[in-house]
Amino acid sequence: MLRTCTILMLLSIVMVMTACNISGSEETSSEGSEVKENQEQQQEKTVPEDTMSDDGQQNSATDESEQSSNTTDDESSDDRDIAKPELYEPEEVSGRDNPEEGSGDVYPEALENLELPYIYENTLVYSGTINPEQSIRFEISQPDSEEVENVDPEVTEQGHFALPLDGMELEAGDELIVYVMGNMPHEQQFVLPIQPAEDGMELVESTSDTAVMNDIKEATDLPEFYENTSTYYGKTLPGVSVEVSEVDAFVASTQDLEVEEEGDFHGDFSNFPYQAAGEAGLQEGQHLLFRMTDEDGNLALFLTDILAPSDDPNYDGPISE
Numbered sequence: 146m147l148r149t150c151t152i153l154m155l156l157s158i159v160m161v162m163t164a165c166n167i168s169g170s171e172e173t174s175s176e177g178s179e180v181k182e183n184q185e186q187q188q189e190k191t192v193p194e195d196t197m198s199d200d201g202q203q204n205s206a207t208d209e210s211e212q213s214s215n216t217t218d219d220e221s222s223d224d225r226d227i228a229k230p231e232l233y234e235p236e237e238v239s240g241r242d243n244p245e246e247g248s249g250d251v252y253p254e255a256l257e258n259l260e261l262p263y264i265y266e267n268t269l270v271y272s273g274t275i276n277p278e279q280s281i282r283f284e285i286s287q288p289d290s291e292e293v294e295n296v297d298p299e300v301t302e303q304g305h306f307a308l309p310l311d312g313m314e315l316e317a318g319d320e321l322i323v324y325v326m327g328n329m330p331h332e333q334q335f336v337l338p339i340q341p342a343e344d345g346m347e348l349v350e351s352t353s354d355t356a357v358m359n360d361i362k363e364a365t366d367l368p369e370f371y372e373n374t375s376t377y378y379g380k381t382l383p384g385v386s387v388e389v390s391e392v393d394a395f396v397a398s399t400q401d402l403e404v405e406e407e408g409d410f411h412g413d414f415s416n417f418p419y420q421a422a423g424e425a426g427l428q429e430g431q432h433l434l435f436r437m438t439d440e441d442g443n444l445a446l447f448l449t450d451i452l453a454p455s456d457d458p459n460y461d462g463p464i465s466e
Contacts, residue, residue, distance in 0.1 A: 229352045230262035233337055240322070240334040255279070255325050255333040258304045262349050266317045267342035269392050270434050270448055271349050272307040277442070279327035281306055285313050302442030305351060309392040309434055317341040348448040361385060361437050361445040364408070372429045373454040375415040383408045385437050391418050392432040392448070429453045 235251045238261070260274040275281050277300060285294045298308040315321075319339045326332040365381040379402075381387060387402040387410045398418035404410040418426065427433070428451065435447040 230265070230346060230349050232352065233261045233263065233335070235259060235261070235335065238335045238337055240336040252329045252331075252333055254329045259325070260351060260353055261323070261335060261337065262352060263340045263346075264310070264315070264321055264337055264349065265340045265343050265346040266315050267347055268315065268349050269309065269311040269347045269432060270307060270446065271310050272305065272351055272444070272446060273349075274304040274351050274353060275300060275306065275325055276328070277302055277304040279325055279329075282324040282326065283308060284322040284324075285310075301438055301444050303444070305442065305444035307434070307436060307444065307446055309390055309397045311392045311394075311432065315339050348446060350446055351444075355443060357439065357441070357443045358445050361439060361443065362447075365435075365437055365445065365447065367435060367447055367449055369452055370433060370449050371452045371455045372427060374427075375413065376411060377402075377414055378409070378411045379435075381408050381410065381437050382439070385439050387412075388436045388438070389417075390434040390436065391427075392434050394418065397434075427451050 235256060239251045254276065257276040258274050259276070262271075262273050264271055280297060280300060283296045283298070285296050286292075287294055296308060298306040300306045317339050321337045321339065323335045323337060324332045325335070361382055365379070367379050368377075370377065379387070381404070383406060385404065385408065387404055389400055389402060389412065391398045400412065400417055402410045402412035414427070416426070431451045433449045433451065435449060437445040437447070
């Protein structure tokens with residue numbers, strides 16, 4: 146009897162110990178699994194899947210973020226970029242030959258505020274800047290003639306000038322002679338080679354656009370101009386004067402438009418340009434140059450296409466808003 150009791154007690158002890166070992170093993174396994182899972186999660190946070198390259202190498206998430214930021218900035222910069230002409234180097238295009246000063250030298254006075262953009266084969270209107278205290282003259286060859294016409298465009302208080310050139314037959318490789326005069330021992334001559342045609346260079350504008358000039362452009366509203374327009378209305382900033390030039394004639398006609406205090410302007414085009422007997426007025430496919438000049442001499446330019454006559458038999462011109 147005693148032996149039987151002893152055997153039962155030993156069996157009980159063995160069963161208890163076995164159960165404890167099994168429980169401890171399960172707890173250890175569970176703890177190990179949790180540690181491994183935490184390590185994997187931490188590894189996923191450290192190395193995002195989308196930063197792995199095709200060859201299995203790890204890329205920096207920071208580098209990718211910087212690249213994305215740079216791409217966005219580049220795209221925004223491209224959106225802001227506007228086609229601008231290149232500039233002639235004064236030393237390369239100077240045509241003055243003065244033995245006392247040396248051939249090709251440029252007077253320092255001529256370089257003050259000087260900006261001569263490229264002229265292109267398809268340029269209709271050319272503009273740039275010089276010293277406001279100086280003047281500029283262009284030698285324009287007359288069509289089908291060896292004669293030359295001297296044209297002196299008006300220079301604003303900021304030194305801006307603009308000149309219609311469509312009456313001149315421009316060919317790439319030809320040269321346009323320009324003189325800058327005033328406050329120098331002699332006039333300064335520049336020989337500007339004509340560049341091959343380039344899209345967007347029908348109107349060559351100064352590359353030194355200012356915030357004021359951009360403000361004028363943003364505030365200016367020019368409705369469409371039809372061949373049968375007789376009264377024209379538009380809007381610009383208050384205090385800005387408006388002048389319109391004919392572009393497609395060798396000697397351009399100009400007229401000033403009346404500008405109201407709020408910036409609304411209008412003009413009578415029923416006889417512009419002046420028409421002698423048998424002459425035609427403005428025609429479809431021709432152009433008009435609008436010059437907007439503020440009181441400080443900042444100049445903004447607009448080149449407008451003349452459209453086919455309006456189908457409205459009662460059309461007189463755009464209605465002012």
